[in-house]
Amino acid sequence: MSGVTLEARGLSKWFGGRSAVESVSFTARVGEVIGLLGPNGAGKTTTIRLLSTVLAPSGGEFSVAGVPGSRAAEVRARIGVLPEGAGYPARQTGVEYLAYHARLFGRSRGQAARVAAGLVEQVGLAGRGGSRIGSYSRGMRQRLGIARALVNDPVVVFLDEPTSGLDPAGQREILGLVAAIASGRGTTVVLSTHTLPEVEEICSTVLILDKGKVIVYDTVAGVTEGGAGRRIGHVRVPPDEVGRAGEVLAAVPGVELLPTDRANTVVFAATEGLNEALSAVLDAGVPVLSFDVGGVRLNDAFLAITGGDQP
């Protein structure tokens, strides 16, 4: 299909006798941001290492822009990677660092300087490109790392937990940058994260891994809506009424209770009418403090899917 930039088919990795990644398959397209989610040890980093040719698969295959993963050097020319916990040379300036990496990809000195200047601008470091990296904040280093991942103008960029350790403002900046890279350059972004709201905000597609296996591969809307024809209700009740509200709702035909981490709220999916469900709660004399209808948040969907393991 046109626009496909990354394709994995049955990708697997065993370490010794244990599988870290088992039969992972997905397809990504130009400008798509894919969120790679999962609890600790789910296989996110291993998946990124396989797709970036750092590890050789034990089974399965993948391609980047049509180039099979077995042609590792050609794949590397088409991808960029921001590894988890990347280190930076404190004495180099941001511009020097980027130009150096552009040179590693075969750019001439002049080209490398132009690439570096363009990238510091794009990632919002223009005013600090001439400063030593040692003086950069954590957020600035992450932006520099993202810029470095773009020096070869990749088709696909892999960002392994790019917002970890940043304060909320720093996280927002990085997310804005990632979204701009995908929409502005058309780069496919594979973003590994533990932070579900990030996925809801900027990802079009989500791949949830658990124990090395893909348990969800869907659009973010598909996950949060929980399937066609279902509507989600959120009923907030006093703390001592949560149990009773849940019991009443569970007894209504067509209603399924969903896990949630929100206090004093019962979240349910209904295939029939939501009004009947709400009426049942009110008829039982449970005081309803608020009721709203909408999609389930990704965090709730994640809890339902993984049975409570937090990402």
Ligand SMILES: Nc1ncnc2c1ncn2[C@@H]1O[C@H](COP(=O)(O)OP(=O)(O)OP(=O)(O)O)[C@@H](O)[C@H]1O
């Ligand atoms: N080099 C290795 N040798 C042996 N086992 C490994 C190796 N790398 C990863 N694993 C195992 O593979 C599984 C998946 O690990 P991976 O680091 O990919 O998970 P993750 O989803 O990135 O976790 P986290 O969110 O904690 O970073 C884990 O059980 C891990 O212990």
